[in-house]
Amino acid sequence: MSQTPAGPEAGAEERPGRIDAVPVRHPGRWLGVAIISVLVAMFVNMLITNEKFNWPFVFESMFKPPVINGLLMGTLVVTALAMLIGVTLGVLLAVMRLSPNPVLSGVAFAFVWFFRGVPRLVLLTIMGSLGILFIGGLDIGIPFDQQILGLFGIDGDWRFLTLDANQVFVGVAGGAIGLGLSEAAYMAEIARAGILSVDSGQTEAAEALGMDGSTTMRRIVLPQAMRVIVPPTGNELISMVKDTSLLIGVPVSTELFFQLRSIGSRTYEVFPVLVAACIWYLIIGSILMVGQYYLERYFNRGYGARRDAAPVAANDTAEGV
Helix, strand or coil, X not given: CCCCCCCHHHHHHHCCCXXXXXXXXXXXXXHHHHHHHHHHHHHHHHHHHCHHXXXXXXXXXXXXXXXXXXXXXXXXXXXXXXXXXXXXXXXXXXXXXXXXCHHHHHHHHHHHHHHHHCCHXXXXXXXXXXXXXXXXXXXXXXXXXXXXXXXXXXXXXXXXXXXXXXXXXXXXXXXXXXXXXXXXXXXXXXXXXXXXXXXXXXXXXXXXXXXXXXXXXXXXXXXXXXXXXXXXXXXXXXXXXXXXHHHHHCCCCCCHHHHHHHHHHHHCCHHHHHHHXXXXXXXXXXXXXXHHHHHHXXXXXXXXXXXXXXXXXXXXXXXXX
């Protein structure tokens, strides 16, 4: 009766031999690379050889004083003001949507429903025409005249401020208000999603520590919700920069795209000024994308550390077993 030999030689015979693995070939990838390379070469060749681009005129028109003024006032300033209005009002509307009070929730829903449904160009055009409704001025206060108030035995005028509607709803102010109100509807949904992403146990723990609702929202919920709110807010900011080209509906003449189109109309160089506008928007968008990256990394600090630590802890436990 034969016995299996023991020792190092037997172990060596039982081990499998070397496997000569053949790498999997991907001809489709190389075909895709070849097609993309040809298309890129065709595009670069068009940029260099086609005289219709007129690159000297493109760069000349980009830095004309009216264009720079339109970039600063109509594009950057309106974007900053509109996003300030949109983010502030959007967070307030999100809190109202989540309120158990049906009046607050209903008002917030109606606001979001209206401003999400109306196109921004149409909204800005309406903003520029609101002076028709307030020929005598925009009155701030109790909206009743003296005769109606007299029916209730009230004397005096309860309207404490009157504004010129043609100054409020036109120009840079009107454009910022119109875009800000439209942006608030989208920011309300973004903020609401961020607030709902925070575990309810965080709110319960804050209440157990004696925090009221506003303090809990400001110091506990919103800081944790920023991880979800920041990425889409960055996208909205970049979209707002591009949507300033719609300020022609107000109308606003001190705006980047309007000024470049005016140069093209005067010089009959229509296509080069459009290229100049694209370059400016790409520059601004690229800068904002870099800022968004660092902002996302800042608010993802704790979350990323916990997420990366989980697999390490699991591996250490398995090794200990």
